[in-house]
Amino acid sequence: xxxxxxxxxxxxxxxxxxxxxxxxxxxxxxxxxxxxxxxxxxxxxxxxxxxxxxxxxxxxxxxxxxxxxxxxxxxxxxxxxxxxxxxxxxxxxxxxxxxxxxxxxxxxxxxxxxxxxxxxxxxxxxxxxxxxxxxxxxxxxxxxxxxxxxxxxxxxxxxxxxxxxxxxxxxxxxxxxxxxxxxxxxxxxxxxxxxxxxxxxxxxxxxxxxxxxxxxxxxxxxxxxxxxxxxxxxxxxxxxxxxxxxxxxxxxxxxxxxxxxxxxxxxxxxxxxxxxxxxxxxxxxxxxxxxxxxxxxxxxxxxxxxxxxxxxxxxxxxxxxxxxxxxxxxxxxxxxxxxxxxxxxxxxxxxxxxxxxxxxxxxxxxxxxxxxxxxxxxxxxxxxxxxxxxxxxxxxxxxxxxxxxxxxxxxxxxxxxxxxxxxxxxxxxxxxxxxxxxxxxxxxxxxxxxxxxxxxxxx
Numbered sequence: 001x002x003x004x005x006x007x008x009x010x011x012x013x014x015x016x017x018x019x020x021x022x023x024x025x026x027x028x029x030x031x032x033x034x035x036x037x038x039x040x041x042x043x044x045x046x047x048x049x050x051x052x053x054x055x056x057x058x059x060x061x062x063x064x065x066x067x068x069x070x071x072x073x074x075x076x077x078x079x080x081x082x083x084x085x086x087x088x089x090x091x092x093x094x095x096x097x098x099x100x101x102x103x104x105x106x107x108x109x110x111x112x113x114x115x116x117x118x119x120x121x122x123x124x125x126x127x128x129x130x131x132x133x134x135x136x137x138x139x140x141x142x143x144x145x146x147x148x149x150x151x152x153x154x155x156x157x158x159x160x161x162x163x164x165x166x167x168x169x170x171x172x173x174x175x176x177x178x179x180x181x182x183x184x185x186x187x188x189x190x191x192x193x194x195x196x197x198x199x200x201x202x203x204x205x206x207x208x209x210x211x212x213x214x215x216x217x218x219x220x221x222x223x224x225x226x227x228x229x230x231x232x233x234x235x236x237x238x239x240x241x242x243x244x245x246x247x248x249x250x251x252x253x254x255x256x257x258x259x260x261x262x263x264x265x266x267x268x269x270x271x272x273x274x275x276x277x278x279x280x281x282x283x284x285x286x287x288x289x290x291x292x293x294x295x296x297x298x299x300x301x302x303x304x305x306x307x308x309x310x311x312x313x314x315x316x317x318x319x320x321x322x323x324x325x326x327x328x329x330x331x332x333x334x335x336x337x338x339x340x341x342x343x344x345x346x347x348x349x350x351x352x353x354x355x356x357x358x359x360x361x362x363x364x365x366x367x368x369x370x371x372x373x374x375x376x377x378x379x380x381x382x383x384x385x386x387x388x389x390x391x392x393x394x395x396x397x398x399x400x401x402x403x404x405x406x407x408x409x410x411x412x413x414x415x416x417x418x419x420x421x422x423x424x425x426x427x428x429x430x431x432x433x434x435x436x437x438x439x440x441x442x443x444x445x446x447x448x449x450x451x452x453x454x455x456x457x458x459x
Contacts (some may be wrong), residue, residue, distance in 0.1 A: 001104045004028035009065055012075025013042055016098050019146040020073050021049050032057060032065050067091045073101055076173035097177030102147040111167045111297055114212045115189030117344040118290045122189055123169045124318055125294035128311045133303035141168035165301055172208035182215040185300060187223045187293050191230040192343030196366030206230045216240035223296050226250040245292035255292040262292055273305055279313040283322060284351035320445035322348050325452045328459050330422040333452040337445030339429040342371050348429045349379040356380045356425045357416040361387035362432030369396040376400045384412040388436040408437060413451045
C-alpha cells in the first residue's frame, strides 16, 4: 500500500489517531487530522503533529476534508454513522481503521483476541507464555498501545523490531473498520450485554465481534467457547480450524477443564496434554476459560508445556481486574474497576465465598441489569450505588438485598466501610463505564485503591 502523496484524513486525535498521523507522515502522505475537541482539551502530544505536511482541523469537522480525501482513517471512538463519514462513503472514499492500516504493512502472523470480557487478561497470559518460551513477539491494540506503533520508526527497539508473531486485543469498535485484516489465530473469549449505547441491539454488537473471523481460511485457527449463545448460530461462517474450550459436560472439546487440570488436545492423533490448575492464582471460572484460550494459542505458537504451566501458576492477574487492594480488620478490599459489564460483575461475585459489600454505578451503557439479581442475592450483603446509573440499578435490583445511594465513589466507599464486619469483602465492580465521573476505568480503580490506602493508614 503506497501512501506517499495521498491525501489522508485522520478522524479522532486520541492516542490512536496521533500514532496513525505520525505513521502517515513517515510514509510521506499529505495528512489532515480532525477532532471535534478544541486543542486545549486534547492530549498535549497533538503538538507533535505540527509539521509541513500535516494540517489540523480542531473543534469541528470540515465536510470538504472528508469528501476530498483519498483515504480516511477513523479512530475506534468515532461512530461510523456521523454525517461527514456517511457523505464520504457515498462519495466513494475508502474508510478504514488503524488496525486495518497497520495490517497492510505487517509481515508476520497475527494473533487477535476479542470478546466482551477477558480480552486483556487473555492477551496478557499469551504475552507471558510466549515470553517464558522465548518466542519473539509484540503486543498491542486495545490493551494499551496502537498496533500501528509496531511500524513507527521512533517506537521500535531491538526486541520488538522483528517479532515472530504479533498479539493484538481488538474491541468491537476496532473490528467495525477492518477489511482485509487476517489473523492467523483468532480468539473469542465470551459474549454478553455491552455497548448498547453504541449499537442498536445485541445482534449488531455480535455482528461487529464476529468480523474477527471473516478473512480466516482453513490454514488458520479459531479458538472459541464450546457454548456461546451468540457465537454458536454464526459458527457456520467460520472457515478456520476450530478449537473449543469447555468442561466435562461439553463433548469433543479440544480444551477441557476437569477438577484440578486442563486437558488439551490439538488434533486427532496428536495425543492429550494435562496442565495442573491447583496452584493457579487467578480466581474464578472465567479465568480458567481465559487460561484455556491462552494455553491453546501458546502451544500452537510452539511454547513448551513447561513454559505454559509455569505461567499458569505464577500469573497473579492484572490491575483493576478483581485486584486485591488490601485488608483492614479482616475486611478485604478488591478493585474490579474493569468490570464495566453485568457479566463481568457476575464473574467477580462468584469468585468470593465471603459476604460482599458491592460498590456499583457510573455511566449507564444501556444493557439490562436483571442478570445481577440472583448472584447478588447469593453473594452480596449490601449494595452501595452511585453515579448516573444509580437510579436504574436501584430500580432493576430492587428486592434483592438492602441498598443505599451515594453521591459518588468516595461516599459509597465510606458507607461500606462504616457498616463492614469481620470477614467481609468490599468490592468495586461497577457494571458501568466510568465516564460520568472519571477519565477511564483506570482512574476510577486508582481512586478506589487510594481510598483503601487511606482507610488502612488511618485505622
